[in-house]
Amino acid sequence: MSPAPAYTVVVPTIGRPCLAECLRALAGAVGHPPHEVVVVDDRPAPDGGLPLEAAGVLLDRVRTLRTGGRGPAAARNAGWRTVRTPWTVFLDDDVQVLPDWSERLAEDLRDAAEEVGGVQGRLEVPLPPDRRPTDWERGTKGLENAAWATADMAYRTAALTRVGGFDERFPRAFREDADLALRVERAGWTLRRGTRTTRHPVRPAHWWASLPAQRGNADDVLMSRLHGRDWWARAQAPRGRLPRHLAVTGAALASAVCALAGRRRAATACAALWTLGTAEFALARILPGPRSGREIAGMLGTSVLIPPLAVRHWLAGLVRHRTAAPLGGTE
8 A cells, every 4th residue: 555645734713612622633543644734823913822832742843934814825824835845734723623534634635646636624513412403513514515625625735726715805714715716627637535534513602692603604705706696506505595685685675765755555565575584584494493583583683684684785895896707718
């Protein structure tokens, strides 16, 4: 059996406590340790050190960089551009590799044919066994089916070099991994799923966490500009509810305009459409969940606010990315 290729792990972080568990789990994975672990500190204003001692037996292989709050795409770029091994493995700071992860990674990399530019790890999102999952927990569970998520994604360093790494116009941990995957495939590489498994716990979140998440609608605009309107299918990404959010928000605006114009019947009809659309959205989020008082209240409140927020960020994305050139060179 040929030896497994060397790899370097790159972990971007904003100093969350979960980084310690990530490093501890990585140190506990035996069989084929990383050549280096590059921890990229992306805190805008670092206050104290990072829990690097959790790396245990790998501590002498840990190297840190600072990027000053430029976002996960820039942090990963800073990390992989210092890598000198054939493979770069990206891990998020909120995941925990399993004990056999490095052995299975060795198999994944050894089995990768020359045309394979990336091998994705399998994500496992544990949910509470004694109740139905919340809306936030179900959203995190969806990562198990996400294609090419950099929560655990190995890329040939040569492939990253060829495409230039991550596009730093994606400021959040959203779509930057899908964009990279499509560009790697466009450059002639193939991507596949590996056999290793990584645990992705559901991190704590406030009941309003779904509201700032709507900023991702602007990133979807950039994806469409770069990759065409069929990027959803090629990136194996769910379409989301933006068309319905547009309709619901349009009904609310039309109701207000008709009311100001004195057209009461039209205003009432549009208000009814808004109410039905909002109720459908809220029920779609409430019924699969635990249906506790807190969860229901949170879903009702955010279901009213999400559609106009989604539309607002989508429109902002249209303006912000209006000059982004398609990768094919044509509209």
